[in-house]
Every structure is written in structure tokens, then in C-alpha cells.
Amino acid sequence: MLPLAAFLVHCFPLALGHYDICKSWVTSGDSPSWEYHACQPKPMFMKGYAMVKVEPPGITCGDPAEYFCTHENPYLCSDECDAANRDLAHPPRLMFDKEEDGLATYWQSVTWKRYPEPLIANITLSWNKSIELTDDIVVTFEYGRPTMMVLEKSLDHGKTWHPYQFYADDCMEAFGMMSNKIRELTTDNAKRVQCTEEYSRWAGSKKEKNVRFDVRERFAIFAGPDLRKMENLYMAMERVKGLKEFFTLTDLRIRLLRPALGGTYVQRDNLKKYFYAISNIEVIARCKCNLHASSCNFRDGSLQCECEHNTTGQDCGRCKKNFHTKFWRAGSYNPAPRGSPNSCTQAGTILDSCECLGHSNRCSYIEQLNVVTCVSCKHNTRGKHCEQCRLGYYRNVSVGLDDKNVCVECDCNQMGSWHDRCNETGYCECKSGTTGPKCDECLPGHHWIEGCKPNMCDEELLICQNGGTCHYGQKCICPPGFKGALCQHAKCDSNHRNCDSASNALVASALVLICTLMLSVVYI
Numbered sequence: 051m052l053p054l055a056a057f058l059v060h061c062f063p064l065a066l067g068h069y070d071i072c073k074s075w076v077t078s079g080d081s082p083s084w085e086y087h088a089c090q091p092k093p094m095f096m097k098g099y100a101m102v103k104v105e106p107p108g109i110t111c112g113d114p115a116e117y118f119c120t121h122e123n124p125y126l127c128s129d130e131c132d133a134a135n136r137d138l139a140h141p142p143r144l145m146f147d148k149e150e151d152g153l154a155t156y157w158q159s160v161t162w163k164r165y166p167e168p169l170i171a172n173i174t175l176s177w178n179k180s181i182e183l184t185d186d187i188v189v190t191f192e193y194g195r196p197t198m199m200v201l202e203k204s205l206d207h208g209k210t211w212h213p214y215q216f217y218a219d220d221c222m223e224a225f226g227m228m229s230n231k232i233r234e235l236t237t238d239n240a241k242r243v244q245c246t247e248e249y250s251r252w253a254g255s256k257k258e259k260n261v262r263f264d265v266r267e268r269f270a271i272f273a274g275p276d277l278r279k280m281e282n283l284y285m286a287m288e289r290v291k292g293l294k295e296f297f298t299l300t301d302l303r304i305r306l307l308r309p310a311l312g313g314t315y316v317q318r319d320n321l322k323k324y325f326y327a328i329s330n331i332e333v334i335a336r337c338k339c340n341l342h343a344s345s346c347n348f349r350d351g352s353l354q355c356e357c358e359h360n361t362t363g364q365d366c367g368r369c370k371k372n373f374h375t376k377f378w379r380a381g382s383y384n385p386a387p388r389g390s391p392n393s394c395t396q397a398g399t400i401l402d403s404c405e406c407l408g409h410s411n412r413c414s415y416i417e418q419l420n421v422v423t424c425v426s427c428k429h430n431t432r433g434k435h436c437e438q439c440r441l442g443y444y445r446n447v448s449v450g451l452d453d454k455n456v457c458v459e460c461d462c463n464q465m466g467s468w469h470d471r472c473n474e475t476g477y478c479e480c481k482s483g484t485t486g487p488k489c490d491e492c493l494p495g496h497h498w499i500e501g502c503k504p505n506m507c508d509e510e511l512l513i514c515q516n517g518g519t520c521h522y523g524q525k526c527i528c529p530p531g532f533k534g535a536l537c538q539h540a541k542c543d544s545n546h547r548n549c550d551s552a553s554n555a556l557v558a559s560a561l562v563l564i565c566t567l568m569l570s571v572v573y574i
Contacts, residue, residue: 068280069389072344072358086359088341088381088389093184096333097146099353100175100302104142104157109171111160111325112139118161119323120193121312127322131158142173145328154329156192162309162324165316171306171326175333176208179353180365183297185334187214187263192327194310197250198224201263204301211303213243215263219252221245224307232264237286240271241296252313259329265297284383298338304331341381341389342366359393369394408452409436430457444476463490465501497523506535 072089075082104110111118112133119127132138140158147155162169187201201214218224227245235242249261266277273283287294309324316324337346339355343366346355357366359381360373369378373394382390406413406424409431415422427436430443439445439457446458462470462478466489472478480489483502492502505523507514514526518537521527528537 068284068387069341069383070344072342072391086391086393088383088391089344089358090339090341091336091344091346091355093334093336094346096177096181096335097175097331099348100146100177100333102142102146103172103174103176105172105174106170109159110141111158112141116161116163117322118158118325119320121310121323124312124317124320124323127320140327145173145331149329154192156327156329158192159306159309159326162316162321165318165321165324168307169309169324169326173304173306173328173331174208175302175331177300177353178207178351180205180298180300180338181335181353182294182338183265183299183333183335186265186332187302188330188332189261189304189328190259190330190332191261191310192259192329193325194252194312195249195258195261196306196309196326197252197311198308199250199261200305200307202303202305203299204303205295205299208301215243216245217247217250217261218245219247219250221247232267235268235271237271237290240268240290241292252310268297281386285386288383302333337365339366341383342391359391361394372396404452406436407431407456408454429454430459442470442472444472444474461488463488466490499524 069088069090070092071087073084073086076085110133111131115130115132115134115138117127118129118131119125120129130138131140133141140156142157144155145157149155157173159169159171196217197219199217201217202211203214204211216225216227221227221229225245229247230242230244231246231248232244235244269277269280269283272286273279277283306326309326312323337343337353337355339346339357340361342359342361343355343357346353348354352364354364355366357363359366360370361378362368362370367378373396378394379392381392384390406427409427409429410424412425413422414425421434423434424436427433429436430440432438432440437451442460443457444460446453446456449456458476460470460472460476460478462472463484464470466484466486467478467480469479477487478489480486481501483493483496483504485491485493492498495505496502497505507520507523507526514520514528514537516532516537517529518526518532526535526537528534528541531541533539533541
């Protein structure tokens, strides 16, 4: 664990003077008043607030008791893990305890006694609260780092998971990915999920214990190598889509997929030296309060933002009751250095025109849902704030959201499209054989007859035979004496005339085929 002084020095650029107060007393003008600012809590050690789950059941060593050995002494297997003996047990809580006198305490898995079945363990940290990473995630392993693992995060309390980083001694073999270094990232791909081989190859040294997920290096892409230009990072958080969410999570999961091998192949005659052991998981982050709180405290079993700006909720994610004149919005880092609080204000019956974007001047408060919504949106708009287009219309990106011409009719062709709705670029959903933004054009091989129909004939693939001509792709116009869709059949009159040539040709073809078959039989 980092000493307090080292932590303060390490986090100094991240913690000091950046959106740390929610309001200040202003005395200029006729009367003093409060001036409100965007604000956020300071970074904290988060491991003490996490709920920990280790899976699958029985993956922790000690039940039943078993012996293990290390790569340094692979055949001296005298160490014992026994859950019934406090001095010999290695439960999950030892990943988060305070280590004293330099003696490492650690969680330990069972040994790889079921090889070649994979030795897999999942360690999940849950905060029941959104947090924002402010420093590197560091996992400390004893007795060797895994040769394959994945770090994952969840934004929805473990319902779905997304990879943060892949780790392997051979990224291509393990995950089908090229190995990349963090220093290769740029402002355009700072959110890229990578695979690294830096922490998984056998180093043969007890000092090589840590596996890291680089947060500060990603911050440095925007804030500079020493993180002294944090305002640039905060502006990027507002500007770069998905950047703020990349560092936000509710849960963290470490998927251990293959243990340290000691720099060799698996030695099946001594599987007791293969296992996982973690002595520490360091996560430094701040509570996510949507820039509406400068402090966060542990209450009722979970972290809670101390909300300002007339907001409420665990993440300050909604307006207080009776403060709904303006719809809830997160605070903004812009403009620097104080940002915009985007406070909720006292409720009334009339919304400012900008809150309905000029498309309505009336609102309604729905108490059951704790939301305010605009009523009777005009100009073909819809939504809580008239910010979306009605079905059958799409957004005109060349004008602002408050323009009366912001929504344009899709105008889909009724014959060529499935319905009158289009996507956000104005393209309709076309039926088979039809194309064009409005579905009013035909693909090659089709012709328009109350919609696009497949060609019965054309000048390339389905050519009319025996001198027939293709009429608008619809049918072949046959010459006298022939019939059929492609004029391929001879047509006989009542006296069976005009059939001779066709019939003779058919008989001749049959005789040639029969003779060919007979000759082949003779020669066989």
C-alpha cells in the first residue's frame, strides 16, 4: 500500500484546485450572493469500500487443506493452505487488509491439480456506486504473475461487462490480438482496448509482482507527461465522445485465465507450483457525482454523493422535488476554471423557451417518474424537451435544435419502402430490389411497376431466344413460330406445321446423345 505522503505527492496534480468547491460567496455588486460552480469529490482509496466476490466456488485454497510449492523451490512442497487454520488460511479479505512489518498477506487459489482443465478464477469488486478512475489500477501478485488474464469493467452493476485490457505472454496466441504499448496511444484512440505482454512474461524476480492498468498515461495524452495541464484533460472529457465514460465504472473484474508457468511449459509431474496469489488490489478513484458534489461519504452500506445544486440521488442524478423548472443536466467542466453547475431551479408552470428548444411553452411534471416534460411539441418534434423528431421525420443537421425546420419529412415512397419512417440521415427502409434514399429507384435486374419487380428478361443474363425481343424487362416478344417466357419453344399450328424443324432438331440432339453413350460403353 502506498504511504499517505507518497499518495499525496502521486495524486497532487489530480486532486488540488480542480473543481473542488461547489459555491463561493461573492460580494461584488449591490448585495453579496452565492456563485455556484461545477464540483467533484477528491480521489480516494476505493478498495476499502468494495464488496468482493471470488468465483467459482471452491477456487480459494484450504478446503480441503493442500500443500503447494513455488517456482523458486519447485520440489520443496512443504507450504500448506488450510482454511481451518487462521495462520495457514488465504481468504479473499487478505487482498485488502493492511500489511504490517513488510509481511505480505494474500488470497490464494487452489493448485492446478486438474490440469489440463483450465485453472480459471474471477475476482469481482463491486461498489454499488459509479466511480471515476483517477489513477492506475495496480494488482500485486505473489509467486508469479499470470501468463494470461483480462481486466474488465461494468457500468451497470455487473449486468454487462466490457474489457479494459488483455494481458498475456503471447497476445496473438492467447487473444488473437497484436501486442501494443500504452505510449503508442494518441488523442484519437485514447480509449482503445489493448493487449500487453509487459506484465505476463516470466521475469524470475520476486520484485516483479505488479500488473498495471495505465490510467495516468492515458491522462497524459491530454494533460502532458507531468499532468500539469489538467484543464486540457477536463476539456477533452467534455469534447471527446465516450472519454468520460471510459474511466467510469460500478464494478471491476479480474479474470485469471492461466497462472505463472515459471518460464517453461507446464510440468505435469509437479502441478502444485501452479496457482494464483494476490496480496493487494489498488484502485484510486473519485465518486461520480455528475459535477454536483465536492464530497462523498460512506452511508447505509454504500458511498453517497453529498449533492449540491438542488440535485439528489446517489450520483446526484436527478433534481430535488419541486426543483424541475429546468430539466436535470450534469455539471460541465466548461468554461474553465469553474465550469457550469447546471443547477436545478424552483419549479413553476412555464418553461423557458430554451428548455423546450422553442417548440413548446408548456410543461408538465410527472410526479411518479420524477420528471418534467414539454407538452404539445410543435414543428414535428417530440420528446421530454422536444429534442427529437416525430416518427416519419428526421433531423436536419444543417440547422440548430431550436430551428422550426429542424425536422424534415422522410417522404418515403409508399411502393418501394416498408414504412414511412427513415433513419437519422433520412434514408428509408427499402423493400427487396429497391434502392435510393426514398426507395424510389430500382437495383440492376429490376424494373418499376408499382414498386421494383425482378426482370423477366434483359439484354445480359436472360436473353430472349430465337429472335425474340425484351419488352421493358417484363416479357419477351416472340417471332412467329415460337413461344415461351424466353421464346424457347417452337409453336405448332393446327396442322402440325412449323414443328418439323424444332422436332427434327430435338430428335437429332437425342440421337447424338444416345450414340455418345453407346460408344463410351463399348470402349469401357
